[in-house]
Amino acid sequence: MSDALRNREFRALWIAEAQSVLGDHLTTVALSIMVYNRTGSALWAAVVYALTFLPALAGGLGLAQIADRYPRKAVLVISSATQALLVGGMAIPGMPLAPLCALVVLARLAGAPANAAQNALTREIFTDELYLRSQDLRGITANIAMLAGFGGGGLLVTSLGPSWALALDAASFVVAAALVQLCVRARPAAGDPGDGWFTAVRWVWGQRRLRVLLALSWLVGLAVIPEGLAAPLADQIGASPQAVGWLLAADPVGFILGTFVLSRFVSAENRRRVMGLLATAAAAVLVGFALTPTLPFALLLLMLAGAAGAYIITVGATFITWVPNELRGGAGGVYRTGLRVAQGVGVALGGVVADLVGSATTTIALAGAAGVVLTIPVAVSWSRVRRTTP
Template sequence: MTAIEDTAEQLPDDPATPARLLWRNRDYTGWWIAGTISEFGTALSTVAFPLLILAVTGSAARAGFVGSAEGIGALATMLLGGALADRFSRRTILITGPLTQALVVSTVVAAVATGHVNIAHLTAVGFIQGAVGGLAGGAGFAALRRVVPASQLPTAFAQYQGRMMAIRLAGPTSGGFLFALARWVPFLGDAISFLVGALGVVLIRTPLGPDPDERKPGEPVITSIRAGFDFIRGNAYLRFLTTWVALANASIAGMFLLVIVLVRNQHGSSTVVGAVTSLGAVGGLAGSLFSSRIARRIPGRRLVMAVSWLTALGSVGIALVPWPWAIGALLAAMMFLIGPINVVFETYEARMIPDALMGRVSSAINFSAASIRWLGPLAAGYLAATIGSTAATLVIASVLTAIAVSTHIARGLHVLNEPVDQIRTDA
């Protein structure tokens, strides 16, 4: 039995009030609040970076440099971050990461305030931000399982889903408003938010691991990273999860681009485009509020199959309906469904992976998912230009249909028939 299971069994387990019990967890509550502030600060700068570049250069192409650099930086370090999370102090990683990001973003504050904005500098900042985020990602997922009792993981993941969707709604608008006040303000807010994020980790009392007997400092990094992929290859459920998430993420990313194109083709204004895409975030936020209850009451395998098919059908509807607001409603419905399925996947993932491998395995899954996500918008844009946006959306729908079919034949998905509280790690 792992240390995680010992902790979980010592804490109260009342399925009727999981959220209330979770908020009584001082470590979790403080970390969650600090993380919310940190992610909101990141949302401010996410919209402020392209606004700044457009204001300085007027180039949309250059405005994409920072976002691309950040994504490349995250991919470059994600696997290394997982290895580090299983051999060095996760607490140290989760503190030094935000402190580094705060320092880097503060250089943008200085550059904007003094009028010395340089595209190369901003691109480097984006890359470093992504790289540091990649290094810390594995430690964050592993630390969460230390802080949260196993029986309350579905509620915790549902709350994280809700936070993400709420920030996706409020962050861009707030960032644009602050940018209008003064160009350096959203970047200052981001820098301060990273400091708050680091403070939240400092205040956690629970040991975050890895324990001294779990560390293998003499093991080569490549060998350590390979162990994460080996564990996935040896587990039918994790093999399915990795493939499903990678294909679904790429498809949904392409779908978001096609939604914009479809609405524009239906003579929707920029305001309508923004409102339609915001409906997706509203649906995701609503789904997160119910995702824990849904995940607890519907068997996991049945839920994954149902959501996969409904998502495929929803994408067909998006391709064929002739009204922008109908597209928005279908997009909201699809995003509503994603919340519960993410809770199922993440809960079983957290229960199934040994703590000593948590950083490497979770980072390997995230890396695989992110590694082809960029193909979705690229393929969607190419198809829309060559065969039209409606046909391109139907192509995406066919991929989602294939994913739905796979849920009926995937051997690894049968583990979701077992109640999550019966899942035990091997270490």
């Protein structure tokens, strides 16, 4: 991964993305605390939290195509500058709730083209195996930023206040825009502005090999069910309330370790070869929750599931590689949106099943079993696709 960092353009993109991800998680914490303190309503706090995700879903299918129609460097700079202004507006003390919600939606919508441009531009920078290593580094950094943002976000917000925390996030977008402007080479637009708005979406759905990769990514929806059940899981296995944080952290820690091992010791071709096996293993490990594990055993199971789940980086990198450059922005939006929807549906479904069966451990074990059943045919399809694709 250090080889990827030697590239000046990627280094700028990586730093810009890392601080933006960290700032986004900090903003999520700040908004939750700000809204709850102002309204005293758990419902309003949950609504504002949901607003940080929903626009990304709509923007992923629509606005992501801007990254194909216009120069990607310009898309990144303008998007970051726009987010800086919108988040800066949220930081104004006493901002009424309705405009605050509107700013949240607009800020996340503005981020959709930037995410698509980042993914597509990184593939333009690297045309060899370094591209996969760069995605490993991005995946590790994103998970570390998530842990730091959620873990330290509450402390920072309570120390500085929500407005200052939001101001810091706004400043991070200014820095990101400056880094991209100064360090990334200008390239012409990859696509044609006259192309149909959903050309990339239609093209992706017409490719069987890409549909199989999408199916592999959607299976992550079952793997995230333990995250949504962390609190009842801790209660059921007799752990303290503080253990909820440990249970939430176990999966991303395992993901970081799994990504490092794959990146350091497994070639790109072998990683593609074992994607189906790792996807099956990530689900199979969760079946161990049928034993109603102790806290240490539960943490181990979640870390192992997270480590196996590191296959998703290879899925995403292969998907982008197999898409023509002029369609990568829109296609990346399809991939990212599907991944987000699968995760949201998985968490919601896990909550419904847990209420029905009355057990968090049983629900997680059922998710693991369902994951194995669903993953095996997808893994077989992937094996066939991989052998027939040049």
